[in-house]
Amino acid sequence: MPTLLTEAERAAALPALGDTGWEAVPGRDAIRKMWRFEDFSQAWGFMSRAALAAEALNHHPEWRNVYSLVDVVLSTHDCGGLSMRDIRLARRMDAMAGGAE
Numbered sequence: 563m564p565t566l567l568t569e570a571e572r573a574a575a576l577p578a579l580g581d582t583g584w585e586a587v588p589g590r591d592a593i594r595k596m597w598r599f600e601d602f603s604q605a606w607g608f609m610s611r612a613a614l615a616a617e618a619l620n621h622h623p624e625w626r627n628v629y630s631l632v633d634v635v636l637s638t639h640d641c642g643g644l645s646m647r648d649i650r651l652a653r654r655m656d657a658m659a660g661g662a663e
């Protein structure tokens with residue numbers, strides 16, 4: 563069962579994710595990032611890769627796609643907030659997004 567990030571874990575992990583564009587979600591213990599890709603095909607390719615990573619981690623994003631935009635929110639439903647699973651998936655998504663921002 564995943565556990566909520568401690569204050570120390572948050573201080574260690576969240577600033578670096580902030581540097582790559584992840585933001586706190588008002589009113590939720592969650593993080594959010596939006597990517598703009600070249601086109602829908604590139605956005606969908608990212609989502610396909612990210613979906614496989616999510617399955618491998620057994621941890622799934624809340625996400626929305628509008629053409630070349632992918633809007634991702636990460637939080638751990640099993641513990642009602644951010645856990646290390648969210649940090650791992652966020653890092654994995656950043657790594658596979660390529661040059662898109």
Ligand code: HBI
Nearest residue numbers: 620621622623637638639640641
């Ligand atoms: N994904 N974001 C998120 N949060 C969860 O708690 C979660 C999940 N994917 C799978 C999962 N939990 C399963 O472990 C539980 O539904 C059994």
